Amino acid sequence: MDALMTLAADPAVWAALGALIAMEVVLGIDNLIFISILTNKLPEHQRARGRRIGIGLALILRLGLLSTVAFIVQLTAPVFSVFGKAFSWRDLILIAGGLFLVWKATKEIHHKVDPDHGPDMFDGGAAAAVTFGGVIFQILLLDLVFSIDSIITAVGMTEHIPVMVIAVIVAVLVMLLAADPLARFIDKNPTIVMLALGFLLMIGGTLIGEGFGAHIPKGYIYAAMAFSALIEGLNMMSRRASRKRGG
Structure with missing residues (x-):
């Protein structure tokens, strides 16, 4: 308790908290766009529940990763090299997540411009429960990628775990409040869907670039x-x- 009171009395800690909350909210936009697009594919009565579960998973993953922050920091250590370029587990996770985002956004754009697309392994002709499970599974994959990137960035901004926890909780609460209005806005404006998919393509490309060491x-x-x-x-x-x- 004394340590928390000492932190609360330090102006530098409050400045770090404000900066970290802003960063977490901005990073959460990527996550939120992806969740909104995926859950809008569900039947209307399942969409809100899907969004709440997706955002809840994001919170659980972030807080869980914070509890193992020493291990997370080690993910930046090189594990192998290819042609003189060292790759860490973080790099591999970012590359895999970026490729998944690019694949998913490209597939969704194809579905928008070609209504006669073939069956989809997640939402084509499957039962509602399977479709819901498939959507949650995809959200979980990207939650994991965004959470690891978020926590590693947070560690670079402050060494105080309570500050990171508060920033993560506030950012996820903002995501929770914005989720339904954003999803409804995207659903009612078809051109916004294409723009959001374009954002996902760009974010996916950015993740791949960062995984290969290109700082953007x-x-x-x-x-x-x-x-x-x-x-x-x-x-x-x-x-x-x-x-x-x-x-």
Whole structure:
């Protein structure tokens, strides 16, 4: 308790907490977009439950990883080299997660532009329970990738576990509050779905690049996403104005 009171009295700790919460919220956007797109494929009565389970899994994974933070830090140690390039377990996890995101986003884009696509191993012709389980399984895979990246980044910003725990909990609560409005907005605006899938492609490419050692400043990525979202917002306003003039 005395240690917690000492931390609470340190302005530097509060500054680190604020920065870490902001970072966790921003990193959570990627996770939230993926969860929203996947759960919108479920029957309407299962969507909210799917989102809550997906975000709950993200919280459990992050807190669980924080309890093994010493092990997580070791994931950055090189395990083998190829042509002089050393790879750690973190690199391999980021590459695998990036490839999964690129595959998933590409498949979803194909489904959008080609309505006569073949059966899907997760949602084609399967029972509702199997479909729900398949969606949760995919969310769990990406939750794991995003959680490891989030915790390793958090360790680089502060050494205080209580600060990391508070930041993770606050960020996940923000995700929980934003999940339903974001999912409904994506569902009601088909062009937003394609934009979100484009974001997932970019995020997947970024994860692969980082896994191979190419450091891509996240500020550039999120600035590009914000600019794209702004342009799409202007397009939506333009279409709405056109419909009013036409009516």
